[in-house]
Amino acid sequence: MRVLIIEDEKSLASEIESFLLKEHYKCDVALNGNTASELLAVNSYDFVLLDIGLPDYYGLDLIKEAKEYNADAYFIVITARGELEDKLKGFDYGADDYLAKPFSLLELNSRLQAISRRKFGHSASEIKFGDFVIDINKRFLNYKKIPIDLTKKEFDLLSYLVLNKNRVLDRMQLTEHIWGSFFEEDYDSNYVDVHIKNLRKKIQEHDSQSWIKTIRGIGYKFELSE
Amino acid sequence: MILPKTKLKNQLALINAFSKVLIIALAVFLIPRLVRTISINEMDNQLIEKLDQVYELIEERGIEEFISADEMDMGFGSYNILKEEYISIEGTTDTVLTEYIDNSERIIEEELYDYRVISAVIQYDEDYYLIEIGKSVNSILSFEAKLNRFAFYLLLGLLTLTIIFDLSVTQIILRPFDQLIQKLKKSNHPTTFDYTSVNASTTDFRYLEESIHSLMHRIEDAFQNEREFIGNISHEILTPISIIRSKLDNFVNTTELSDQELIRIIESKMTLGRLTKLVRTLLLMSRIENQEYLLNEKLSINSLLNDVVKEMSERFEIKDLNVKVENSEPEIRIKGNQDLMHILFFNLITNSVKYTPEGGTIRISAQHLNDRAEISISDTGCGIASVDLPHIFSRFKKFKESENNFGLGLSLVKKIADYHNIKIEVESEIDKGSCFKLIFKQ
Incomplete structure (x- = not known):
């Protein structure tokens, strides 16, 4: 490229x-x-x-x-x-x-x-982790071919984390990614935590492994060994 | 003269009509009187002439032709058929020779006639005679009455005609003026001003138009400069911020850092974020002040509000807030700028979220009242002290008592509301909550 x-x-x-x-x-x-x-x-x-x-x-x-x-x-x-x-x-x-x-x-x-x-048309749009498959273009998440219902923000967060796997993403980066740079009062808020919490809950219904790791005071990291 | 506050052309027409009514009233009053005086004068002259003729006749033929000495008491009298004139000669005991003209009434064959009469006492031989020559003034009186009426109608007609004429002429002459005023009314911003000439026929209006156009051009230039300045400022400030931000990103990317070190870098990024937000908000405010936003989008306030509430759901969730939205029927619709209105609601609700403790309630309601529509956003938050209330929309106002900094959020809200001609009212009670009301006039 x-x-x-x-x-x-x-x-x-x-x-x-x-x-x-x-x-x-x-x-x-x-x-x-x-x-x-x-x-x-x-x-x-x-x-x-x-x-x-x-x-x-x-x-x-x-x-x-x-x-x-x-x-x-x-x-x-x-x-x-x-x-x-x-x-x-x-x-x-x-x-x-x-x-x-x-x-x-x-x-x-x-x-x-x-x-x-x-x-x-890169084939990289489909990424596997464990028994999950996320397709970033077609916007779905499956567990053993069972679709998991995610909200738009949850999907955006998950795909951003997956695409930047093994890299710490701070809250600001995540916030900007899903909300854009908004004219809001408190920029450094923890609103992103709510979506991460819900996202984890949905994933853990199928698989107990914690894919999304919390980095205290900083943000989150999606851990996936190559 | 005190004139009602109306358009120039109406005032001109009013003054014109008033002066004409005055002149016409004077004419209606004076003309018949003038005519009467002239015709009476004319009549008097004729009477004097006739009297002279009678003198000549008496001189030629002797008085006996008219009156015999035996029948002195009978006298001589003669009327013409229509009783318009008469002459009478009779003996008199007066011995003073006089000549005078006077009006007198005569009853002839049981009818009253007004006459202008010349009376003369003459001496003929030893005797004195009174000669009277009368001319009926009935014709003059009826003529006068007719003239009165005629003059009145004629002048009334003339008045109407001239007023109509004046009105249409002033209308035509003042048309360029009207057009100029319409042009000024239509454009609420110099960039939307219509520079096509109105083709004024008078030099005054041409000068006025040229002055307005050159003024508008100058204002437009000033606006344009201001706009460029704002654009440049934002470039000049945001580019260095962008450089620092990228350097920090790369630093984090390429360096093995402990969590402690990472947190410090992230805090620096946060600070940059705050600075960015501050610059953007200030620029946004300048842009609003510079009227760079068009207010031409048709907006449904209800759906905007619902979008914002939906977008903010995670904020309500994190503080376990109970948010109730009561929509109005029908929707509140305004013409405005969607981005700005979105920011307005976002900031207002963010403010409520910020000052409402966990488990609190935010009630958002839209309703139509008689002459207006109203959005109210009320919370069960900490409230605002009444001494602070007047200052909540001021920029960067810090409050000693509450140690709160309202920052720019609410002053931006106020600015956007003013720009859209929306009134904001705030009621608040310490520890009970605040209520922000947006009032849309219909």
């Missing part, structure tokens, strides 16, 4: 790059619109991360331009404006997803994976 990171803030671009390299993506970085435009004309990318607040280019115009050479690339727009209007405009211009600054790198990864599964 080849990713082009278009971000004028060098420090942020290099953080995204080093994270994605670790996740086994191939990365190019463009610090301005002109470089990005050249790179897009020469190379072919699977993903383009685009900060629309570029100094020398109207970011969304780059999508139009890039679609000529890189018709198959998927565009994730990054913006600090966080305005719905910008978001809709981005989709109009052909953006596939949208992330508001600041965003969690894990969230970015999960968006890339989601697009991969959706667009490239």
Whole structure:
């Protein structure tokens, strides 16, 4: 998977790059619109991360331009404006997803994976743990072929944990994943705990093994040996 | 003159009509009198002429032609057939020679006639004679009465015509003015102002229009600058936050950390989260102040409220709160901005959840009253001290007594409500609970 990171803030671009390299993506970085435009004309990318607040280019115009050479690339727009209007405009211009600054790198990864599964038809959409099977695309959880009824939030939480297996996810990351970055009073709340509790209850009706481990004061980890 | 507060064109028409009524009343009063004076004068002249003719006749033919000396008492009298004129000569005992004109009434064949009479006493030979020549004024009087009526109707007609004329002319002349006012009324924001010219025919209105347009352009520019400024600020602040956030994410990802160390990193991320939220909320408030949100979505308040309640279910669950929603029939519908209204309800209910102890009750009800619709959100929470009540919508107000910080949540609520023209009322009693009411005028 080849990713082009278009971000004028060098420090942020290099953080995204080093994270994605670790996740086994191939990365190019463009610090301005002109470089990005050249790179897009020469190379072919699977993903383009685009900060629309570029100094020398109207970011969304780059999508139009890039679609000529890189018709198959998927565009994730990054913006600090966080305005719905910008978001809709981005989709109009052909953006596939949208992330508001600041965003969690894990969230970015999960968006890339989601697009991969959706667009490239990766077989990785089905993941097994014990006698359970979770299908992230078709959105179901089965235990020995018996479907388990989960709410939307429970399913989102479980799939996010499973996709980031063996990695500690803090409450903030989980909260942001299922609620987005909301204008709410108490950000650092434990609301996510309720859903984890319900989720565990539903899983433990079938299997006593505790798949979701609590990391005190931090968050949760889904443990699955490779 | 005190005029009622109406439109300019109505005031003009009113003043016009008033001055015309004055002039016409004066004319109706004066014209018949003037006509009468002139015709009486004319008549007097004729009478004097006739008298002169009679003098000449007497001179030529002698008085005996009219009156014989033997029958001095009988006198001479002659009427024309329609009794419009008469002449009489008779002897008189007056010895003073006079000539005067006067009005007098005569009964002729049992009918009353008004005459203008010239009387002259003359001396002829040794005797004195009184000559009277009369001319009926009945015709003048009836003419006057007719003239009165005619003048009245004519002037009334003229008045109506001129008022109609004035009204339509002022209407046409003031049309550009009306159009300008309509344009101002229609646009509640400079970016929606209609800059098409009204084609004013007068230089005054053209100047007015040009001034309004240039003012609007300047305001629009200011709005645009403000909007760009807000956008830039948010970029300038949120990008550094994003950098720190990514660095922390990568640090956690690539470094073996003890739980203690991890907790410290997560706390830093939380702090960044708070900062982000703060910046976003402040920017949102500036955007509302800058009127960047259109209020053109048709919203059902009831379904919005139900969505928010559903979305917040885990918050109720974690505090074991009993949440009751009473929906109104029919739904409350307004035109507004869905995102903003969502934030409003979210913040209000979050506030109730925050200050209601475990096991408490939150009651959300929607109802239609006579002239308005009302949403009330009441809780069994800790309540707000009456000294603090006026300040709960202020930004960052800290309260000594309760040590609560209402932060920005409620001031954002107030801002969104004001923007949508929704009134907010709060009632609260310490340890009993608070009730927030949203009042939608219909």
